[in-house]
Amino acid sequence: MAAENGLNTGLLLFIPYRALEDRVFAALAEAGYDDFTPAQARVMQRIGPHGTRLTDLAAQAQITKQTAGFLVDQLEKTGYVRRLPDPTDKRARLVCVAEKAWAAKRVADAVVAEVEQEWQSHLGARRMKHLREALTMLREITDPWA
Amino acid sequence: MAAENGLNTGLLLFIPYRALEDRVFAALAEAGYDDFTPAQARVMQRIGPHGTRLTDLAAQAQITKQTAGFLVDQLEKTGYVRRLPDPTDKRARLVCVAEKAWAAKRVADAVVAEVEQEWQSHLGARRMKHLREALTMLREITDPWA
């Protein structure tokens, strides 16, 4: 399929992903949030509104819990997240988003919206809507977490 | 946009990308091609049919030429690529795909086709076609190389 018809689908997905991530990252750095890394951001992004356990974070991001722990340690040191005891399980702690991270998220969301707007201008509203729909459907069979 | 309407578009792109890469990688390992890494594969994928210069490879993969050199060194040691002198420029060498890599590519292509078939079954042919079209259009404004 890819052979007759342009680029490898993997690359086709990766290219805009990468472009979006770069834009967001650059905007965050410019806004002063330059003390975290893409890997940290990818973990932080998965933290739920009421906190998420390290093990769940690791599963969602598809990394080991050791790696997740390593990244969360750094996020904690720089003040983006806190670890609170999980009231339902004394072994566990909930990783929670701190205020500094909410502020960064507002910046990031604004850039994402801006980029999505650019994409929509290029594709047209209809195609953009279909793109998101198709990707959302694809998630049903490709997201090991969902 | 993303806020009202499901997941962040970046994640939406990344999830199927990751799923596809994992599938290809697992199939290659099973077929005996277990002596290279994802990072090496991402570089190897960009080598043109007549060879590509290290600097171009680096630019396309969006990594530094030092990193590209590091990865190509390893691919050369394991026999996936060769470096040939560039007849048009004595400073440069062309990184070329070796037979071992062509064989691996045949395996990889088969898996990509299989996965794309699964995706098409899930989405329907029409939606799949539109998805690829939209992504191809998006490349026009997101691929720093194209």
Add this chain to the structure above:
DNA sequence: CAAATTAGTCAGAGTCTCTGACTTGAGTCA
């Protein structure tokens, strides 16, 4: 309650990536 499972940490290693400094060859222009 004993056994098995789950949450998380510690230690160590390998891989990927970068910045900075450098060598060699190519292109430019007076």
Add this chain to the structure above:
DNA sequence: TGACTCAAGTCAGAGACTCTGACTAATTTG
């Protein structure tokens, strides 16, 4: 032609990310 500038690639060093294996402590299960 000769000096200058630019491009291709390498070397050295460091930081960041990720993994496997082994471990402790709390929870769940039979």
